[in-house]
Amino acid sequence: MTHEREQKSLSNRLAERLFPVTLAIAFIITLVLPAVYYYLESTRAENEASTQAKMLAENIRKLAAESPFLWKYQATKYSQIIDDFIPHKEILNVSFVDEKATAITHYEHAVQKNNPWNGFSIRGRPAPIMFNNRKIGEISVTVSGISIFLSSIFAFLICGIIGMSLALISYRVPLRVVSKLERQILVYQHTLEEKVEQRTIALQETSQEALLLAKQAQAASRAKSDFLANMSHELRTPLNHIIGFTELVADQQAGKLNEMQAEYLGDVLASSRHLLSLINDILDLSKVEAGKVELEVGEVYLPALLQNSFTMIKEKSMKRGIRLQMEIDGIPEQIRGDERKLKQILYNLLSNAVKFTPDGGGVTLAACRLFFQDAQWRSEDGRVEPIPFVPSAAGEWVKISVRDTGIGLKAEDLERVFAPFEQADNSVSRKYQGTGLGLSLTKRLVELHGGKIWAESGGEGNWSNFSFVLAMNTGTPCQSKEDWS
Amino acid sequence: MRKKTILVIEDNELNRKLVKALLQRGAYNILEAADAERGIDLAQEHKPDLILMDIQLSGMDGLSATRIIKEDLALKETPVVALTSYAMEGDVEKAKKAGCTGYISKPINTRNFLDSINIYFQEDQETKSVVRTGAVQEPDSDC
Numbered sequence A: 001m002t003h004e005r006e007q008k009s010l011s012n013r014l015a016e017r018l019f020p021v022t023l024a025i026a027f028i029i030t031l032v033l034p035a036v037y038y039y040l041e042s043t044r045a046e047n048e049a050s051t052q053a054k055m056l057a058e059n060i061r062k063l064a065a066e067s068p069f070l071w072k073y074q075a076t077k078y079s080q081i082i083d084d085f086i087p088h089k090e091i092l093n094v095s096f097v098d099e100k101a102t103a104i105t106h107y108e109h110a111v112q113k114n115n116p117w118n119g120f121s122i123r124g125r126p127a128p129i130m131f132n133n134r135k136i137g138e139i140s141v142t143v144s145g146i147s148i149f150l151s152s153i154f155a156f157l158i159c160g161i162i163g164m165s166l167a168l169i170s171y172r173v174p175l176r177v178v179s180k181l182e183r184q185i186l187v188y189q190h191t192l193e194e195k196v197e198q199r200t201i202a203l204q205e206t207s208q209e210a211l212l213l214a215k216q217a218q219a220a221s222r223a224k225s226d227f228l229a230n231m232s233h234e235l236r237t238p239l240n241h242i243i244g245f246t247e248l249v250a251d252q253q254a255g256k257l258n259e260m261q262a263e264y265l266g267d268v269l270a271s272s273r274h275l276l277s278l279i280n281d282i283l284d285l286s287k288v289e290a291g292k293v294e295l296e297v298g299e300v301y302l303p304a305l306l307q308n309s310f311t312m313i314k315e316k317s318m319k320r321g322i323r324l325q326m327e328i329d330g331i332p333e334q335i336r337g338d339e340r341k342l343k344q345i346l347y348n349l350l351s352n353a354v355k356f357t358p359d360g361g362g363v364t365l366a367a368c369r370l371f372f373q374d375a376q377w378r379s380e381d382g383r384v385e386p387i388p389f390v391p392s393a394a395g396e397w398v399k400i401s402v403r404d405t406g407i408g409l410k411a412e413d414l415e416r417v418f419a420p421f422e423q424a425d426n427s428v429s430r431k432y433q434g435t436g437l438g439l440s441l442t443k444r445l446v447e448l449h450g451g452k453i454w455a456e457s458g459g460e461g462n463w464s465n466f467s468f469v470l471a472m473n474t475g476t477p478c479q480s481k482e483d484w485s
Numbered sequence B: 001m002r003k004k005t006i007l008v009i010e011d012n013e014l015n016r017k018l019v020k021a022l023l024q025r026g027a028y029n030i031l032e033a034a035d036a037e038r039g040i041d042l043a044q045e046h047k048p049d050l051i052l053m054d055i056q057l058s059g060m061d062g063l064s065a066t067r068i069i070k071e072d073l074a075l076k077e078t079p080v081v082a083l084t085s086y087a088m089e090g091d092v093e094k095a096k097k098a099g100c101t102g103y104i105s106k107p108i109n110t111r112n113f114l115d116s117i118n119i120y121f122q123e124d125q126e127t128k129s130v131v132r133t134g135a136v137q138e139p140d141s142d143c
Helices: A002-066 A075-083 A146-250 A259-289 A302-319 A339-355 A426-432 A438-448 B013-024 B036-046 B062-071 B091-098 B113-126
Strands: A091-098 A103-108 A121-123 A127-131 A134-144 A298-301 A323-327 A334-337 A362-373 A376-379 A395-404 A452-457 A464-471 B005-009 B029-033 B050-054 B080-085 B102-106
Touching: A002 A075, A002 A091, A002 A121, A002 A127, A002 A134, A002 A146, A075 A091, A075 A103, A146 A259, A146 B013, A146 B080, A259 A438, A298 A302, A298 A339, A302 A323, A302 A339, A302 A362, A334 A339, A339 A362, A339 A395, A339 A438, A339 A464, A438 A452, B005 B013, B005 B036, B013 B029, B013 B113, B029 B036, B036 B050, B036 B062, B050 B062, B050 B113, B062 B080, B062 B091, B080 B091, B102 B113
Parallel strands: A323 A362, B005 B029, B005 B050, B050 B080, B080 B102
Antiparallel strands: A091 A103, A091 A134, A121 A134, A127 A134, A298 A334, A362 A376, A362 A395, A395 A464, A452 A464
């Protein structure tokens, strides 16, 4: 693991740094300290020897002062002076020379004479013997350096032990602390990894659970859709028989009917057809809700689509004296969309308009091109249009409206009419008969296209206007269906 | 001119009955089969002028039956019109691939059923081309 390697190299680096430091500590304590000690001690001994030489020289000067010419020959006298120093064990020898550096006498300590360690001697500075400002001789004292040497060796040993120990401690302790920290970091890393792993596993389990739930939900939704598809097929088959045979009888194919029979059979037919449209709408809506409906996007010829949509309601509107008008100037020739579903949207809106418009009224189908840019809707001539919808990107749109002179809508019903099983009010539903699903289905179909539908009205008893906007380029191109040819 | 023969292959008895009732008004000979196997037998035996084929037959389905009929040289030119239900929109494509000449969607519109049937005869005689037709189907809706 990279982290581990980095941590190890940290302690290695520390060891590399520590080594010269500890080496220096060991060197200073082991060698330099005893050397300094030796130097100081030997200097002290040398000074002592010099002082003794001075004292001796003074005594001899006194002797010379008493008898200036004879003192050289009074050997007993200066020997006596020198002998007074002898008990001083440290003194190895005393050399006494005259002004010409000719030895007058040389004394050596008898006990120390044969000491093999006499090599370790320290000679003090020679002290001149002055008489009448004239140097008449010189005395130098040499003392034994053995004890200094030995104590220095001892000091060296002690300091060596101390130095090595200190060096070892200063090397080992920081390393041990660092490696202990390292180990703790490693342990922490390890537990961290474990924790991450545990979390990851938990997360995976959760996501698997979620996937499973999603699959179950999908399966349930599919089962529901399949059930609805089968169910509606089962419901429709007998209903189609009812309608078919009733039509046959009502059309007097099975013999003449009297007026009352014809009327009642007409009622049976009307109710059966209503029931069929209910079943169809429920199926359509549940398919959309279950996400089962996909757009078959292709090129749609808009003027033709709009014009053809009128043919579907022409018969009903003519019967009731309702004028149909179309205002589609300047609309694009083609848009992208699902033609079948657009047809259904238009049919739903138009048949609603006709249904809710009193006899002799009017229904207008209008369409125009719109542009959405800089958070504003504008018509082709640049007017700002109040569209209650904000698309995610700028682009060209088409607005299609179905306006009627009909019964109008209360302000509070403008939103509600798009909810499933909602008609403006129950008395309306009784009078006009409907499934209450048409507009919610229409809304879903518009939204599938990425568009928006909304209602406006002049209030109860006045006009209503259902508008929707569609992007000119909806969806991606898909394989166009082959024709039966 | 001899009476045209129409073979109705449909497993639902009431559907069959309704189709028969409607066809009787057009003075056709009517053959009925309640399943695909019987339908194929009848087709090979009687060489009908038109076959009305329910797509959702139980047992062998209508598409397989159509393929078998179309493989028969004697029946190759016989138009097969699929009866498809509103719920099964995708079947239209499949029916065409299986060799159906056209389709009539259920529920059957009793008032223009005969006209829809007649188109296949006329086309068959005049141009030998296949046509697309169907009972005019309006999406039905209310507010």
